[in-house]
Amino acid sequence: MSAHDDHTPAVIEEPIANPGLPEHLPRPTDVDEAAAKRAERQVATLFGLSSVFAVLFCVAYFTLNIGDDPTVFLGLGASTVGLGACLGAALMCIGIGAIQWSRKLMSDHEIVEYRHPAASSEEDRAEAVASLMTGIEDSGIGRRPLVRNSLLGAMGFLGLPAIVALRDLGPLPGDKLAHTVWKKGMQVVQDVDGARIKPSDMEVGQLVNAEPAVFFPEGDQEAEYEGTALLQAKAKAAVILVRMNPDDLRNKRSANWGVEGILCFSKICTHVGCPISLWEQQTHHLLCPCHQSTFDLADAGKVVFGPAGRHLPQLPLAVDEEGYLIATSDFHEPVGPSYWERG
């Protein structure tokens, strides 16, 4: 204490006299032994209840069924409710007990601590500056510019390893983002079961969530894509097929890329890449649920609303000898959101 006594702030004359600390008032438990005993019993009861709930948790864990034949309580899974309620009550009883304990039984004295200024004393500061100057003088850094300059150079070159190591964040994506697995002659099949699609299977107003046939190997054919590579390729190649009345199509080039009013568009929103298949068959609008970008599929996937900056890429379609829908090429532009190299 004595070291800090020098730095206590000077007492300034206040216009209103400092009333000082309020008078200490005792709690009932401080003066009445019976009240203290009662509080002690309350706290102990709460802690005891907590133990009971902890045991009940274990009981619920072993008695309530989960899985195929779950125990149901008020339409909820009884196991989840039981485990949660018991563990919650056990923790809460400890909490309430602790608060009761501290408020009623722990010692109750006001303690005063004065704050001190943050700055060191004048002498301490002068001493620190003096020792720093002595250090500079002793090292001779001012008198030997060769040492000083080579040191600065060495520190500059230390940045090089860091920059070179950053290269491992690459390699740069190259043209990977510009291509998908679609290629000439690849069948357009329904997602999930890989069913092939004939134009006659589709009615006006129909929507099909589709994928390239390469993801659905037939029979004992070996899968070309697996694991992460499959998910990545699928995420880029996902498309939707829609059939509209050919008279409703307003863009001639877009209509020519389809088969009898069946058009194929990328399923990946050009804003930030959400999958979109919220298609209104009467307005022909495709809406992205993430940020409400809206594309008009009757007008070559033009953006009619929302933050998307580019129209939805279209996949040119044809029919193979067996009569199934196929792509005639990859997408002519990158699918999904814009990226650095694309500008």
Added chain:
Amino acid sequence: MRLLTRKISARLSARRRSRFAAPAVLIVGLLASGGLYAALAPANADNSTDDAATIAKGRALFAVSCSSCHGLNAEGILTEKGGNYGPSLIGVGAAAVDFQVGTGRMPMAQPGSQAARKRPVFNDDEVAALAAYVASLGPGPAIPTKAETDTSDLSNEEMVQGGEFFRTNCTACHNFAGKGGALPKGKQAPPLTGVSAKHLIEAMLTGPQQMPVFSDGVLSMKDKREIVAYLKKNEDSPDYGGFSLGGIGPVSEGMFAWLVGIGGLVGAGIWITSQTARIKKKGNAA
């Protein structure tokens, strides 16, 4: 036995000139052919939809309740700008009528962005008559049969595949829990809970309002039944994660956590500190 047959045939032949003979033979013939047809006809051929009387009844109901928008012959009515006042119903099929009228969407209470589900105006017979009439106008999807709407024969694996179809094709509009969602300009995708299997399949077949069509050619009837089985299983399962709070995801859950959860903690904190443990007046001490 032979004697008995001969006896009967002799008696019958003796009375063949009776004036009741012709009507009796006619009645026996009609009963036999009718009975045979009833016994041998394909199970899904619903007699009432083929019945000319039912079609006539449907036509009469149509003229009274539907023709002001859809035209007297269901040819549709155009607005002045060339839009649809009421679309043509030729070729929409019995399934479309059964869905629209059977769920109360049609007749619409007033023109609007979307026909809402409400208590059906017509009873089952009247819906069947209307469906028969519209089906007679042109070929279209038929009402699914009992066997098609019954999903109790599907295995767990098929139900799981139904879930995959559901997540791929349906969740964009109807939400991951089938609770429905908002569409632009005041329209909405309705919730799928509490909808009969028949109406679910009919909606996929016909694509009512803004919903796209999911024809049998691509999403087969088996796929559709798997989706329905998944939805029904979901509906019947208890909420394992506690109250679903509308099943609309982070909006309601976050609001509950912030307002009720954190709000409750703040309230409890304020309450604890506002209660004094001391004796308020000095006089009470001792």
